[in-house]
Amino acid sequence: MKLEKLAVFSKDEVEAIHSATISLLTEVGIKIDSNEVKQLLKDNGAIIDDNTDFVKFSESLIKEKLKTVPSNFKLYGPDGSFSFEVNTETSQFATIGTPVKIYDKNSKKGVRKTVLDDTIQQIRIVDRLENLVCSHIDVWPNDISYITIHSECIYQWVKNTKKPYGLGCLGRLASQDMMNMASIIVGGDEELIKRPRLIGFMNPTSPLHLPQIMTNGFSVFAKYKQPTIIAPEALAGASAPVTLAGLLTQTNAEIIGSVVVSQIFNPGAPIFFGTVSHITDMRTGNSAMGSIEMGLITAGIAQLARYYNIPSRGPGAGTDSKLLDLQNGYERLQTLMLAAQAGINYITCAGTYEATLVESLELLVIDDDLIGMIKRMMEGIIVNEDTIGLDVIKKVSTSETKGVNYLAEAHTRNHMKSELYMPKLADRARRSTWYKKGAKNIITRAREKVEEILNSPPIIKLDPEIDQRLKDYMNMVKGRTFDDYKKAEGLMTDSITLPDGIEIKNKD
């Protein structure tokens, strides 16, 4: 049978957390900055406390809104030729993080600042890796102006991969740009809505707060039905209770509250029930993404997501190491394994280290290999007459020919590829052979794989007319000022007109 899903809660414990979550949402609520969102919630029966900005949700409202959340959806690459399904049963693997530096063995400190070229290389590599289905705007292009990063990244996405792409819900103006550019690429809003290309991420701020910029962008992603990850990053002992059950109750309320908002924005808007929560190291105050507790929290979220029948997202490959060393290796595998064993449906953070602040293209290809191994683990052991193989056991063991073994048996040939995972990078050679081949460590072998991908010719041919329209759009974005964004998000007085003609009113 397939591997049984790891459980960290009994049925009664899940109910206890759900019940505490309902208490939180009905008695305390969620702090919401945006007046527009508050009004929408009020129109739908939520109770607003004007003095505190907290919005309380009734249990019936929560139940009603949970009903319209899809339990599965598909995501497509720019030209629609690549797709994958997200559901509550299977696990898909992807990137996501916030790397502002990248591993570079030639650099004095071993890392250097990331630039747009690195962003492009990461997209190209993910495109070619078998086990990663999506890249996200994780490698931060430090050489690009803040106000054009989203448009530059969308352009590089369509130029470099056939897989979908993820971006943060960075306010309504940038999010609307993302939709408009994606719409140009896929041939219209209708197609974009029908077959979503982009994944958004919306991070509530723990405890219990939805900041204005995030809900502004979230509403745009929901309107276009682009699947959005709701992922609080609560830190046990700092922004959430130190007890994991307490953290999970609080973040569950943050997620459920956001889910209600998403379904009010647009019923049926696809979402991921997500987490990046972990712990605070009590000696330094730093967050610890490589901690074993992060794995437990992720497993808890997987179980809660199943309770609500919503696809889950959680981090794997998390590590706090500053090097490509043993700590990096054991922490990333431990968090990856726990996420997979717990049944998280969208497992992220491939290619990152140092709490996702640093990227390594080498780790990206190593993670692809680790994921292959984990996928094999998830398949468990298949038991049937053929796999028990009584006939072949009898045949080989009783053979009259001396030295007969299973290697040349048809049974072996027929089953070896499905039974045995063959790692692409892990070395299994004898020492003498390994020496002859240059005595390379895994980082060197991974680098060779990276070079091989980067040296291969690009496969994407972009229609010149679409190319031009995208460039024109990017030029329009370049013409904006920083203040335009602040006005658009309601951070400044004055009004501004959005790309699709919607006027944004003054800040109240």
Add this chain to the structure above:
Amino acid sequence: MNIKEKIKDLVSEWDTEGLIEYCKTILTNKEATASELLKIIGEIMKFIGDQFEEEEIFLPELIGSAETVKGAIDNVLDPAIRAAGEKKESQGKVVIGTVESDVHSIGKDLVGSFLFSNGFEVYNLGVEVTADQFISKAEEVGADVIGLSSLLTMSMDFQKEVIEELKKRGLRDKYKVIVGGAPTSEDWADQIGADAHADDAIEAVDKIKKILADK
């Protein structure tokens, strides 16, 4: 039990009310002056800071102690020092906050606590602080340092905006500016023209001491 031991006990029990009452009693009975009490508290905080660095106690114990002490300083000792017309001894005045569009407060609050424990006067402006709010507060209290926190790649640019605004107002040389937060780095500090960058709260205290010594 002498005064220092009694205060140490109250601090380790996070007994803010008890410490406030005890300080009031000491002052009423003229057993010590407010400045003397402040000095004793400074020694205790130094001891607690050392214990933390030795990993004998952990963060919640350090922060809880600092909050207790702050209660007594704000409510009893500072007013008493002002009433006596004395000047408060301080390592320096630091205005800190998280920049506009960013609501993350914990890292910056840790820096505040560490600075406070190390004898700095800290003005913590909270989150989503605008350039104008940073500068106005710094002007108002006569700050030495402005500390800018940002946890998001998308809010980092607002750190730059504060520095630009200082330049615009001709005040850049009047204040030292230190930046911090997960996506920031030494390179970033150089790029935007900040005076220093710190990776964590402990380093922030060291760096602030250093830039003030160089002033």
